[in-house]
Amino acid sequence: MEWIVLITLLVAAEYFWLAILVGKSRGETGVHAPACTGDEKFERVFRVQQNTMEQLIIFFPALWVFGYYVSPTIGAGLGAMFLVGRILYARGYFEHPDKRAPGFIIGSLATLALILGGLVGVILELL
Numbered sequence: 001m002e003w004i005v006l007i008t009l010l011v012a013a014e015y016f017w018l019a020i021l022v023g024k025s026r027g028e029t030g031v032h033a034p035a036c037t038g039d040e041k042f043e044r045v046f047r048v049q050q051n052t053m054e055q056l057i058i059f060f061p062a063l064w065v066f067g068y069y070v071s072p073t074i075g076a077g078l079g080a081m082f083l084v085g086r087i088l089y090a091r092g093y094f095e096h097p098d099k100r101a102p103g104f105i106i107g108s109l110a111t112l113a114l115i116l117g118g119l120v121g122v123i124l125e126l127l
Helices: 002-029 040-069 072-095 101-126
Strands: none
Touching: 002 040, 002 072, 040 072, 040 101, 072 101
């Protein structure tokens, strides 16, 4: 399960970095809290962070269930795929919102595989 722990911490670090970028972007664009609009560059950085948070509530439990009931190694591989997908998503979105789709698809497919695989693993364990 060490690989699952490593991926968990790497994804958490990625999210922490996104939060730092939001703060930095607030300073650069003059969008002061609690405002969330007013500058397109800031809004893109903010949306990446918020969208990532929305994904994490699904990703983390799916990662741990898959790792426990199916395979920690394969789960970590899918987790790494999610991590890379979120990096590509962020880079694309920062450049232009239309460029976020490839990263979103990669991350979503990884999460879907974790959910479905974990579900199958739990059901097989119950039987």
